[in-house]
Amino acid sequence: xxxxxxxxxxxxxxxxxxxxxxxxxxxxxxxxxxxxxxxxxxxxxxxxxxxxxxxxxxxxxxxxxxxxxxxxxxxxxxxxxxxxxxxxxxxxxxxxxxxxxxxxxxxxxxxxxxxxxxxxxxxxxxxxxxxxxxxxxxxxxxxxxxxxxxxxxxxxxxxxxxxxxxxxxxx
Numbered sequence: 001x002x003x004x005x006x007x008x009x010x011x012x013x014x015x016x017x018x019x020x021x022x023x024x025x026x027x028x029x030x031x032x033x034x035x036x037x038x039x040x041x042x043x044x045x046x047x048x049x050x051x052x053x054x055x056x057x058x059x060x061x062x063x064x065x066x067x068x069x070x071x072x073x074x075x076x077x078x079x080x081x082x083x084x085x086x087x088x089x090x091x092x093x094x095x096x097x098x099x100x101x102x103x104x105x106x107x108x109x110x111x112x113x114x115x116x117x118x119x120x121x122x123x124x125x126x127x128x129x130x131x132x133x134x135x136x137x138x139x140x141x142x143x144x145x146x147x148x149x150x151x152x153x154x155x156x157x158x159x160x161x162x163x164x165x166x167x168x169x170x171x
Contacts, residue, residue, distance in 0.1 A: 006127065007076065007083050007142075014138075015087030020171045021066065022087075023150060032072040035107040035146040035158045035166070038063035038091050039120060041137040046128050053124035056133065059094035060116060062105055062158045062166045063140050064148075066090070072147045091138060092158065092166030107158040107166075108148040119143070 015021065023031060042058025066088060071078035082088060097116065105112045119141045127133060148156050150170040158166040 009083050009089050013084050013086060013088040015090040015168075017090050017092060017166055017168045020169050021090070021150070021156075022171050023152060025152075030069040031066055031150040031170075032069040033064040033066050033090075033148045033150055033156050034072060034075060034142065035062050035064055035105060035112075035148060035156075037061075037103065037105065037114060037116065037119070037141040037144055039097070039116070039123075039139045039141075040094055041133045041139065042135060044132065044134045045124070046132040048124050048128040048133075050121040050125040053121045054117065056124055057097060057116075057120050057139075060097040060103065060160065061092040061094045062107075062160050063089055063091045063138065064156060064158070064166060064168070065140060065142065065145075066150070069149065075142050075145075089138075089140065090166070090168055092160070095160065095163065095165065103161055105144075105146060105158060105160055107146045107156070110146045112144055112146050114141075114144045 038061045039057045040059040043056045045056050067078050123139050155169045
């Protein structure tokens with residue numbers, strides 16, 4: 001069986017919201033923030049069966065995965081350097097997750113509805129075949145995204161279930 005298509009983001013590439021995101025105006029690239037569901041792991045685990053996966057996730061939020069705009073439609077095709085750069089991913093404020101709940105993300109005038117249970121079950125079971133997940137790790141679902149173009153002095157804001165959980169300004 002082939003390895004799953006996953007991207008790993010180093011701790012050093014995870015930014016903080018409410019701090020400015022500095023656009024690299026010299027690169028000539030335009031950037032997009034992909035607003036995605038983001039789940040926090042709350043327990044150490046390896047080889048977790050799909051039916052027990054929900055026990056390992058204790059919080060949900062949104063995260064902004066920042067990539068050159070040309071990769072916004074296909075983030076798995078972006079070169080690794082963009083996932084290792086400073087502020088490659090900016091997570092929002094976390095909230096408790098209700099099992100099998102429907103969730104709504106709103107950003108840039110767009111709305112996204114999704115159910116978390118399928119992603120959690122598949123992601124946790126698949127990842128833990130190859131690696132150990134630990135407290136504080138985050139799993140990002142890039143199959144459910146809202147693309148928000150970044151512009152100078154623009155603000156990116158996202159709500160999860162009606163509550164603002166992510167906000168930062170691009171400079």
